[in-house]
Amino acid sequence: MTNFKILCFLMFAFAFTVSDGFADDRKTVTLTGWGIDAKNPDKFIKNAEEVGFNVLITWSTDPIFLKRTVETGEQHKIKIFSCISPMGGMEGLWKKRYPGRPVPWQVMTNDEEAARKFIMAGKNQYIIPYQFGGEPKMTNEVLGTKIICFNDLEARELFKPLIDDIVSVPGIEGMAFDGFGYQNYRRCHCEHCKTLLTEYGARHPEMTKNETEVIFFRDTLVDYINYLADYARSKKEGIKTSIHIWPVFAPEPLYGKRLDIDFCGQTAAWYNLWPKEKIAEYSKIISGEAKSYHQRQKGVGMIGYYDKPGKFPVKDAIRVDMELQTMIENGCLEIQVCGAKDVMDNKGISVVFEKYFK
Numbered sequence: 001m002t003n004f005k006i007l008c009f010l011m012f013a014f015a016f017t018v019s020d021g022f023a024d025d026r027k028t029v030t031l032t033g034w035g036i037d038a039k040n041p042d043k044f045i046k047n048a049e050e051v052g053f054n055v056l057i058t059w060s061t062d063p064i065f066l067k068r069t070v071e072t073g074e075q076h077k078i079k080i081f082s083c084i085s086p087m088g089g090m091e092g093l094w095k096k097r098y099p100g101r102p103v104p105w106q107v108m109t110n111d112e113e114a115a116r117k118f119i120m121a122g123k124n125q126y127i128i129p130y131q132f133g134g135e136p137k138m139t140n141e142v143l144g145t146k147i148i149c150f151n152d153l154e155a156r157e158l159f160k161p162l163i164d165d166i167v168s169v170p171g172i173e174g175m176a177f178d179g180f181g182y183q184n185y186r187r188c189h190c191e192h193c194k195t196l197l198t199e200y201g202a203r204h205p206e207m208t209k210n211e212t213e214v215i216f217f218r219d220t221l222v223d224y225i226n227y228l229a230d231y232a233r234s235k236k237e238g239i240k241t242s243i244h245i246w247p248v249f250a251p252e253p254l255y256g257k258r259l260d261i262d263f264c265g266q267t268a269a270w271y272n273l274w275p276k277e278k279i280a281e282y283s284k285i286i287s288g289e290a291k292s293y294h295q296r297q298k299g300v301g302m303i304g305y306y307d308k309p310g311k312f313p314v315k316d317a318i319r320v321d322m323e324l325q326t327m328i329e330n331g332c333l334e335i336q337v338c339g340a341k342d343v344m345d346n347k348g349i350s351v352v353f354e355k356y357f358k
């Protein structure tokens with residue numbers, strides 16, 4: 001063969017190998033989207049199939065809405081999860097169950113409360129470098145939304161009838177968790193938590209004060225989520241579980257390996273523009289550590305995408321492509337995006353997702 005022919009052959013062989021490898025990746029990557037448009041779920045689910053979504057998670061727990069979305073999902077090969085949250089919706093449940101008693105919200109310090117008021121005032125949260133529950137950049141950065149104290153077991157019981165309703169929807173794929181974290185990203189300062197922390201410290205004299213606090217509140221959160229996931233499985237064998245870990249647990253952002261959850265979503269690319277190196281590093285950890293504690297777990301990388309200029313940093317198609325490619329190349333073959341509607345409503349962005357998932 002002439003040198004030219006050899007070169008052509010080598011180029012062809014190389015191209016074939018690359019495209020073949022890419023084709024294999026395309027077969028194995030899956031896409032989960034947060035949110036289903038309540039106004040027009042049928043059209044939304046049909047569009048989601050066209051983009052390449054495999055799963056949609058809705059914040060609705062309404063059995064009628066869930067039944068409808070499951071049925072439409074079956075026509076479009078999209079599985080439906082319904083999500084529980086320890087945030088605002090808990091207030092109504094608590095007041096109904098325990099009228100006259102205050103809701104056991106997490107308690108923050110006075111400084112954290114003052115920071116919350118400042119962050120939530122006017123448009124402050126869009127002007128300051130606020131991370132909306134992602135890894136904080138400012139001192140005393142906190143979430144505006146109240147969250148139930150994870151050491152209040154009466155509040156935990158309120159999730160059970162909700163879970164019963166979700167798992168009894170025929171054909172539903174699973175139950176998801178959202179908002180399970182601390183409002184100040186670290187701990188709760190209520191009297192009950194303080195007492196339990198002191199007792200925990202007394203049982204662990206080998207730990208420093210900081211270690212005691214971090215491990216106690218981390219494990220409280222982990223045990224709480226695992227307890228509810230176990231409960232869901234006890235009510236319906238084979239029910240799947242999913243989560244996006246948010247708000248962040250600042251002392252250990254990637255604690256997700258400890259969760260006995262099937263699809264454990266951890267942030268790999270947040271709404272603000274993380275450097276490529278950080279996305280790569282986090283994706284490797286998320287995928288590599290997934291089975292450290294629980295065999296059922298699949299590590300899921302979460303990419304934040306909002307099409308809300310002026311409120312959230314703009315991610316253009318090149319940026320989104322880089323983030324998805326970096327996540328996949330570093331082992332995250334399961335990907336979650338929030339919000340699914342933002343992706344579908346922006347043609348330039350949805351074609352990037354189609355490239356990887358359709």
Ligand SMILES: [Zn+2]
Pocket residue numbers: 106107149150151188189190191192193
């Ligand atoms: Zn507490």
